[in-house]
Amino acid sequence: MTKNVIFVVSEWGYWGEELIGPLEACDAAGYNITFVTPTGKKPTPLTVSMTPGYFDPPLGRSVTSDYYAQKTRELYESDRIDHPKSLADWFPQRAYPSSPTYLRDMEAYYRRLDEIVANELSGYDALVVVGGSGALVDLANNQRLHDLILGFYQLNKVIATECYGVTCLAFARDFREKRSIIWGRHVTGHPIDYDYLDGTGFEGPHAIDGSNQGFGDGFINFGPPFYPLEYILRDAVGPEGQFIGRVGHTTSVIVDYPFITSRSTASSAECGRILIEVLEKGLTRYNW
Known part of the structure; x- marks a missing residue:
């Protein structure tokens, strides 16, 4: 049976290779692919991930x-990712405790989540969260994405995350227990050795079309990343887990089922290959 x-x-800048690497592996295996973004907008690749020879300061190369610059641009210029599924339309928003109908709202929230897991997520085989600096903006602390991840975890289905997308695993936790689902697990991710000291940028939907409109006129430099991912992951896995x-090493991909974690750009093709093996x-x- 074909896998889904x-x-x-x-929507604020994915790294091209981190999408293309696992996507090519899934395409070669004949899998059906569903693209999802936070609000249903077409995602924007980071320009440097389409610029051959882009020099990464921490890595010094x-x-x-x-190849990946061309493949990233070809995908962006095609219509394949023009109409992704919207997380905001798919998953419910958790209620504020200050709501006058909080208990009824939360009952409806959990009822809808249970329906999605049982009737919709059960039809999928794996989840891939693509990395890039944009993940800091609209994926890392996205409650709806956390609920999507928790649904796959509940069903014991494969969850692969890359680079700053791995952050979603650290923050995905049952709202009642508040312990990360990677507690006690072995994971990899962007180490502080490879973090930028300057140049962390985000590119919205107007960064490539030439209009230079929107957030930061399409691009803004925030200097270093918002957070050191290595420290977050070390804390999230706890004393019995390991970052x-x-x-x-050129690449770093770790499997501690159902989790596949991939360090950064160079690991993307390996992440795709390992996803197929899982x-x-x-x-x-x-790798541990």
């Missing part, structure tokens, strides 16, 4: 190859 995979992508940065061969542990 959800790809969640930021180019991180954008001709594995594999600093100095889905087709039952791989449950890798």
Whole structure:
């Protein structure tokens, strides 16, 4: 039976290779793909991920190859990701405690979540959360995305996250228990050694079309990332888990089923290959 995979992508700048790597692996395997963004807008790739030879300061080398630059631009210029599914339309918003109907609102909220998990998520086999700096803006603290992740976790289905998309695992937690779902797990992610000191930017939907309108006139430099992901992940896994940065190794992909975590750009193709091995061969542990 053909497998169905959800790809969640930021609307404020995804790294092209981090989408193309696992997407090509899924396409080659003949999987059905559903693209999802926070509000249903077409996602925007970071310009530097379409610029061959782009030099990454922390790594001291180019991180954008001709191949992935071309593939990223081709995907963006095609109509394949023009109409992604909207998380805001799909998942309910959790009620504020100050709501005068809080208890009834929360009952309706959990009832709808249970319906989605049982009747809709059960039809999917894997979830992929694509990285890039835009994930800091609209994915990391997105309650609806957390609920999507929790639904896959409840169903024991594969959850793959890349780069700053791994943050979503640290923050995805049952609202009543408030403990991360990666507590006690082994994960990788963007280590502080590879964080920018300057140049972290976000690109909205007007960054590429030439209109230079919208947030930051299409681009704004925030200097370093909003947070050091390594520290967040170290705290999220707790004393019985482990953050594995594999600093100095070209790639870092970790499988601690049902989680696949991928460090950053260079690991994208490996992330896709390992995703297929998890889905087709039952791989449950890798690289630890």
